[in-house]
Amino acid sequence: MQTLERTDLERRVLEIIPSAVIVRDLAGRILWWNGGAERLYGWTADAAHGHVTHRLFSTAFVDGGTLAEQTAALERDGHWDGTVQHLTATGRLVTVLSRQVVHRPDQILEINTDVTAARAAQEALALNEQRFRAQFLESPVGQAIRALDGTLIAVNRALAGMLGRRPEEVAGRNVDDEILHPDVRPVMHQEVARLFAGEADSYTHEAQMRHADGHWVDVEATVSLVRTAEQRPRHLIVVVSDISARRAAERARDQAAAALAGRNAELEAADRFKLDMIGMLGHEINNPLQSIIGYTDLLAAEMDPGTPHGRLIGIVNRQAERLDEIVREVLAMVSLDTGDIEAVRERLSLRAELARALEAADQRDVPILGPDASVLFHPAHLQQVVVNLLSNAAKYAGGASALRIEPAGDRVRLRVEDHGPGVPAEFRPRLFERLARADQTAGTVRGTGLGLYIVRSLAQANHGDVRHEPHPDGGSVFVVEADTAPSAAAPPSATAPPPSAAPPSAAPGRAVAGGGCQKTIVQPSRAPWSAV
Structure with a gap:
């Protein structure tokens, strides 16, 4: 659920x-x-x-x-x-x-x-500016002759049209009092003072000019000072271009970028909330669930399973175990998704660890073939990987037929073999994905579809990996690869992963060799997480 x-x-x-x-x-x-x-x-x-x-x-x-x-x-x-x-x-x-x-x-x-519309607006703006430059050479542009006191002596048709007026309606007006936006006036006065003082020949600034209908037009103006023969200031020449389209495009771009950032933040917050809620619910369910399992274990030991009460207690116990399996796999998934897995690798005898896993899975009759090998792996993670694969074989293939150890240089391969029906070819690309289940068995075999996802994630957290191969004689082979452990006489630094090993970001967990703390939640006297 x-x-x-x-x-x-x-x-x-x-x-x-x-x-x-x-x-x-x-x-x-x-x-x-x-x-x-x-x-x-x-x-x-x-x-x-x-x-x-x-x-x-x-x-x-x-x-x-x-x-x-x-x-x-x-x-x-x-x-x-x-x-x-x-x-x-x-x-x-x-x-x-x-x-x-x-x-x-x-x-x-x-x-x-x-952002097609915003991009189109930007492209249209660029095209308009190109046309404007061409027209600037061949025909009049927005120009005005401005007296030193701010009165517009003359205005051409281009500038007048920019303001929604005829040239004669603009000429004679004071640009400071009637046309220029109040916020721009202090800056303009400072720049004109620099022209008067001879510190510059011209200046360019952005401003807003009042349109005939009352709205403000974004413009870019270049102002030059004309002097008399005696080098006294005479009047100002103003060349004005309308940059409203560019401003609109920039605002559209900024709005689109802000919207994208906001949506990304919402998505990240929703994902964090989802993982927090799943983890919280899993832990809250786990505590009473362990009490139910414990009490039903005690009751089952004291009752005859052939009696009605004994059968009911058995049903409750099995369903509680099933719910416990789901809770553990969900908690494992959350830990993997949030990166709360730290694999502290140790030097382990693979044959001894396989024997432990067979004992835990109650599959002692499965043969272990091949020579023993020492591997670098977190002990609980290795047990979980093997138990999950054994349980997977028991559910879908009638049980594993062999566990085969194959040393391969600086790597060791563990092959978990079975002679079951095999994995459908169309399902193999999704075999190790989260919540993946084949249609052929989804209705007959219980499971969450998380087991193999957890197996691969734990293997990768320990600098290893897992893959599936069809068995030559029918069935499946799951191949787990891990680093070979150095000899016992090697210095401690030799246990560190080689430079070519995958970085922590390449796997859901962060694998380190040597000491440290391990964040994986492991229940006492039970497997680290449930099987597939």
Whole structure:
């Protein structure tokens, strides 16, 4: 129930965001997108699924840059921001402000906000300014002759039209008292004083001039001083250009950027709230649940399971254990998502750890093949990985057929083999994703779809990994790779991960060798987390 509620909450939060929200893998393939993406691009989620974004959208980088540079920024910084142009399903080109962050080790979260109109306004502004420069050479522009006391001696048609008047309606007015915005006057007086003093020949400033209908026109004015033959100030020449369109475009750009930042903040806050709520609920449920399990264990030991009361106690106990499994997997998922996993790796005998896991999983008859090997792994994490894979084999394949150890230089491979029906080919790409379950078994085998996600996350937190291979004789093989531990005679520094090892950001947890504290929640006398 919690998983369904959590999934529904995520979906609702993402669907109310008007921007296009896209989840894609590191190769650019679309895994999911919201209704905002459907509205912007015209493709349904089903139609877009699996396609590479830059190919589906024919991505063009508006402000320069390349796809390789974008990928490098995501790998280096964990995020990328920029403006790109995309092609929609209808053939329309849209310009978007794109914010991309590394959502998981294997996924990118992309939020695209449509700024086509603002971009068009900017492009129109640039075109208008080009035309203005050409017209400046060939025809009159906004110009005025201004007396030293501020009276406009003469105004051309361009400037008069800028103010919504005829030239004769503007001439004779005092620019300080009737046309210029009061906030600009002090600065203008200071600059004119510099001209009078001979400190400059001209100056350019931005100002607002009153239009005939009362609104303020954004202008850029260049003012030059004309002197008499005796070098005394005579009058001022003012050349004025209207920059209202540029100001409007800048405001539109700033508003779009602010809106994108606000939506990103809302999304991040919603995600933090979601994880906090899941973690809080999990811990609050866990305390009374352990009491229920403990009491039902005691009652079951004292009752005949063949009696009605004994059967009921058994049912309660099994359901409580099932709920305990779900709670533990959800808490594990939250810890992985929030980065609260610190793997303190130790030198372990792999054969001894496998024997412990077989004992814990009550599968002592599964053979352990191959020579023993020493690995670097957090003990509880290794137990959880193996127990989860054994439980997975028991649920879906009738049990594991063998555990095989294969040393491979500075790595060790553990192969968990079974002779079950195998994993459907269409499901294999999603096998290690969170909440992933195959359609063929979802209705018959109980599970949350978190077990293999936890297995891979814990393996990666310990500088390892896990993958699936079809068994040559039918069934499945899950291959866990880990670092080989140095010999016991090696100095302590030799246990540190090599420089080529994946950095902490490459996995949900932060793996370190040596001492330190371990943040994973592990219940006493029970497995660190429940099996698949």
